[in-house]
Amino acid sequence: MVRVFRTGQTVVRRDVLRSGRVWSEHAMRVVGDTSEALVTACPPGAATRWPALYLKARVDGVHALRTDAFDAMACGRWELSAAVWEETELLLWKPPTAWFSVNAFYTAGGLRNWYVNFERPIVRTRDGFDTFDLAVDLVVDAGLTTWQWKDEDEYAHARRLGIITDTEHQAVDVARDRALAMLEERSGPFADTASWSAWRWDPAWPIPSLPHTPRRPVRRSHRQTADR
Structure with a gap:
């Protein structure tokens, strides 16, 4: 039986x-959970955990460190550090078997942009997915008039390292076409x-936190430009 989450419930992506092995954790609130998609959201301040090197790459804005983070992933050498989501409100739409999610980022001025994140289909857990x-x-x-691919270089590097398998690469190729078709057809979100x-995000809603509070000091992270 598929686990269904309650609206308002805190879950961990x-x-x-x-x-x-866990690479990251992100506390989110359930907006809706139907057969079409699981929809979750978070505001600035939502709890996250990331590998220290990857977190440093985001905080410092040094792209080369992101490549180093993939190398660390391939070697299995990383430790998670506590951080928080910053700057944008996030609304995430994830169909149950899709190899992508559709993310909407909001600032004080409203919807800033959409972001299709290619990822494995979800596996539901006791605490989230x-x-x-x-x-x-x-x-x-925001107006669905222009789009561009991002991080093709990191994708190629992750493939070379074996992090992304040939089977996953084939699934991503199919998912790319599906995402572009959704844009053209104006389907899904x-x-x-x-x-x-x-x-x-309703200010009355509590900011999501992780089930287990990390002992390390919380660092600021996730400076949102056009990425997650």
């Missing part, structure tokens, strides 16, 4: 390698852009 980010992304403007554009 985790990136988990094939080995079963597991997936794994497959590096490449599609960035779409793109079918009701007015409602998505009007959505905002």
Whole structure:
């Protein structure tokens, strides 16, 4: 039986390698859970945990460190550090078997942009759901008029390291076509852009936290430009 999450429930989105080791954790609130998609959200301040090197790459904005983080992933040499989501409100739409999620980022001015994150289908857990980010992304403007691929270099590097298998590569290729078709057809979240554009995090909602509070000091992270 498929585990169904309650609206308002706090869940944890985790990136988990094939080995079963956790690469990241992100606390989110359930907005809706239907047969079409699991929809979750978070505001700035939501608790996260990331490998220290990957976190440093985000905080410092040094792209080369992101490559080093993939090398550490391939070698299995990392420790998670506590951090928080920053700057944007996030609304995430994830169909049950899809190899991608559609993310909408919001600032004080409203919907800033859409972001299609290619990732493994979710596996539901007691605390939330597991997936794994497959590096490449599609960035779409708020009005759905322009788009561009992002992090193709990291995707190629992760493939060379064996982090992304040939089978996963084939699944991503199919998912790319599906995501572009959704944009062209205005289906999925793109079918009701007015409602998505009007959505905002309710300040009365508590900020999501992780089930187990990390002991290390919390660092600021996730400076949102066009990426997660």
